[in-house]
Amino acid sequence: DTAVSQTPKYLVTQMGNDKSIKCEQNLGHDTMYWYKQDSKKFLKIMFSYNNKELIINETVPNRFSPKSPDKAHLNLHINSLELGDSAVYFCASSQVAGQKLFFGSGTQLSVL
Amino acid sequence: DAKTTQPPSMDCAEGRAANLPCNHSTISGNEYVYWYRQIHSQGPQYIIHGLKNNETNEMASLIITEDRKSSTLILPHATLRDTAVYYCIVSPAGGTSYGKLTFGQGTILTVHP
Numbered sequence: 723d724t725a726v727s728q729t730p731k732y733l734v735t736q737m738g739n740d741k742s743i744k745c746e747q748n749l750g751h752d753t754m755y756w757y758k759q760d761s762k763k764f765l766k767i768m769f770s771y772n773n774k775e776l777i778i779n780e781t782v783p784n785r786f787s788p789k790s791p792d793k794a795h796l797n798l799h800i801n802s803l804e805l806g807d808s809a810v811y812f813c814a815s816s817q818v819a820g821q822k823l824f825f826g827s828g829t830q831l832s833v834l
Numbered sequence: 835d836a837k838t839t840q841p842p843s844m845d846c847a848e849g850r851a852a853n854l855p856c857n858h859s860t861i862s863g864n865e866y867v868y869w870y871r872q873i874h875s876q877g878p879q880y881i882i883h884g885l886k887n888n889e890t891n892e893m894a895s896l897i898i899t900e901d902r903k904s905s906t907l908i909l910p911h912a913t914l915r916d917t918a919v920y921y922c923i924v925s926p927a928g929g930t931s932y933g934k935l936t937f938g939q940g941t942i943l944t945v946h947p
Contacts, residue, residue, distance in 0.1 A: 726877075755933045763919070765878065765937035778934060812877050820925060820933045823870075825877030 725749050726826040728813050734832045735803055743798045743829045745813030753777075753819045754796035756788060757812040759828070765812070771796055772819055803833045837861070838922045843942040846916075852909040854941050856922030859903045866927045867898060868935065869907045871918040871943075878921065878937070881907065885927070912945045919943075 726747045735741050747754065755778075756768040770778035774790045785801045800807060813826040839857040846852040858867060869881040882889055882896045884905075889896045895908040909916055921940040 753933060763939070765921075765935075767934050770933050780934075814877070814933070816933055820935075821927055822880050822883070823878070823933055823935065824880065827877050828875075 724826075726813055726815055726824050728811075728826040728829050730829060731827065732830050732832075734834065736834055737803055737805060739803050740799070740801045741803060741831070742800070743811055743813075743831075745796050745798070745826060747794055747813075747815040747824070749815055749817070749824060750794075751815040751817045751824070752793060753816050754790065754793075755814040755816075755823065756796065756798050757814060757825075759810040759812060761809070768811075769796075769798075770819070777819070800831075803831075805833050807831060808833045837924050837936065838938055840920070840922050840938065840941045842939065843944070846909075846912045846943060846945050848914060848945055848947050849911055852907075852912040852916065852943055852945065854907040854909075854920050854922075854943065855904065856907070857904045858922070858924045861902050861924050862926075864926050865924045867896065867902075867905050868923040868925060869894070869896065870921045870923065870935075870937075871916075872921070872940070873915075873918040881920075883927075912943075914945050914947065917943060917945045 753772045755770045769788045771790045810828045814823040816823045868883040870878040872878045884896045898905045919940040
């Protein structure tokens with residue numbers, strides 16, 4: 723029973739395409755996040771949602787659009803993919819915003 | 835921008851205690867110290883957090899100095915599976931931070947037989 727699950731695990735696509743990454747948590751948490759880990763392994767927050775409402779948007783290009791259909795899901799849609807979008811994207815959740823995050827296993831996105 | 839300083843790498847023999855230091859000299863009064871680790875090709879995993887008192891759970895112990903400017907994560911009996919990157923993070927607890935954890939470069943801990 724995976725607590726935070728992301729799909730797909732690997733995503734290889736061409737520049738200019740639109741793609742989505744899905745995330746689901748079965749922990750009953752109120753807050754969900756998207757983090758990006760670049761090639762230098764730095765982890766940076768992209769978005770945070772609390773009870774389906776966006777509360778953090780860390781100056782991410784508007785090609786990235788998170789969607790939270792319910793508290794258990796936070797999907798990430800990316801339009802017009804660029805080479806620089808290649809990274810590992812992690813979804814996470816927590817019961818209380820900012821405390822004890824549970825991370826998914828990541829989605830490795832490669833843009834060719 | 836990470837507000838913590840950690841050694842880039844450390845080694846530890848299997849079965850021994852691993853003591854990972856972290857400096858956070860600019861920590862504010864309402865900021866907690868969090869430790870996470872990331873095993874290769876996995877997502878970060880929460881280990882422990884504390885405000886000013888020492889904390890212990892099933893994974894590790896956290897020792898915070900009295901002035902709160904530094905801390906040490908202790909893995910009492912390191913195993914090969916503890917080989918990972920360990921991140922020390924300071925962040926306000928609760929809603930004010932909204933999960934905006936700032937991960938630095940962390941410490942690569944290698945546990946060897």
